[in-house]
Amino acid sequence: DVKVTQSSRYLVKRTGEKVFLECVQDMDHENMFWYRQDPGLGLRLIYFSYDVKMKEKGDIPEGYSVSREKKERFSLILESASTNQTSMYLCASTEASSYEQYFGPGTRLTVT
Amino acid sequence: RKEVEQDPGPFNVPEGATVAFNCTYSNSASQSFFWYRQDCRKEPKLLMSVYSSGNEDGRFTAQLNRASQYISLLIRDSKLSDSATYLCVVRRSSYKLIFGSGTRLLVRP
Numbered sequence: 413d414v415k416v417t418q419s420s421r422y423l424v425k426r427t428g429e430k431v432f433l434e435c436v437q438d439m440d441h442e443n444m445f446w447y448r449q450d451p452g453l454g455l456r457l458i459y460f461s462y463d464v465k466m467k468e469k470g471d472i473p474e475g476y477s478v479s480r481e482k483k484e485r486f487s488l489i490l491e492s493a494s495t496n497q498t499s500m501y502l503c504a505s506t507e508a509s510s511y512e513q514y515f516g517p518g519t520r521l522t523v524t
Numbered sequence: 525r526k527e528v529e530q531d532p533g534p535f536n537v538p539e540g541a542t543v544a545f546n547c548t549y550s551n552s553a554s555q556s557f558f559w560y561r562q563d564c565r566k567e568p569k570l571l572m573s574v575y576s577s578g579n580e581d582g583r584f585t586a587q588l589n590r591a592s593q594y595i596s597l598l599i600r601d602s603k604l605s606d607s608a609t610y611l612c613v614v615r616r617s618s619y620k621l622i623f624g625s626g627t628r629l630l631v632r633p
Contacts, residue, residue: 517567
């Protein structure tokens with residue numbers, strides 16, 4: 413079974429703090445993704461990575477950066493958290509030749 | 525206008541009912557289509573892919589109409605365990621999936 417894990421289920425941070433969200437997958441998948449999910453807006457792609465040290469911006473990259481130093485780990489960084497970044501953050505991974513994305517359990521981030 | 529549009533529901537149906545959801549997409553160059561299921565407070569999981577000829581998986585039938593740019597999901601003989609949010613998903617390019625905001629289904633005893 414594919415397993416995607418995220419470092420925290422719930423996180424509360426203050427405005428201006430630097431926030432790290434970690435994602436690890438155990439299936440040697442090439443592609444990894446970070447989404448945020450908000451009511452009425454669905455899942456929106458923030459960044460994705462198709463290889464170690466490779467990344468591409470998704471639809472809403474502003475205010476976020478990512479890091480992929482190892483194949484199994486993809487980190488999302490909020491350089492200076494703001495209240496409009498309060499959301500559910502979901503990480504996903506997939507094989508290079510597949511479109512089925514496997515999701516982690518999500519991190520609910522609240523920025524106060 | 526959203527690239528993938530779904531009726532948010534909720535659809536409230538009795539056990540055993542047949543229920544259908546539709547989804548429309550705006551980009552005619554979209555390449556692949558899927559339905560994902562998301563249980564309350566859980567992550568999305570792939571339910572089924574949608575093929576041009578239509579496809580069935582047990583009680584679930586998915587259809588694609590490229591000319592009208594819509595996708596449908598039919599659930600027959602609804603079970604309580606079918607209660608979830610169903611996400612319509614369109615592949616825009618090699619890596620990018622576009623998710624609809626979901627249709628919520630409640631199956632009551």
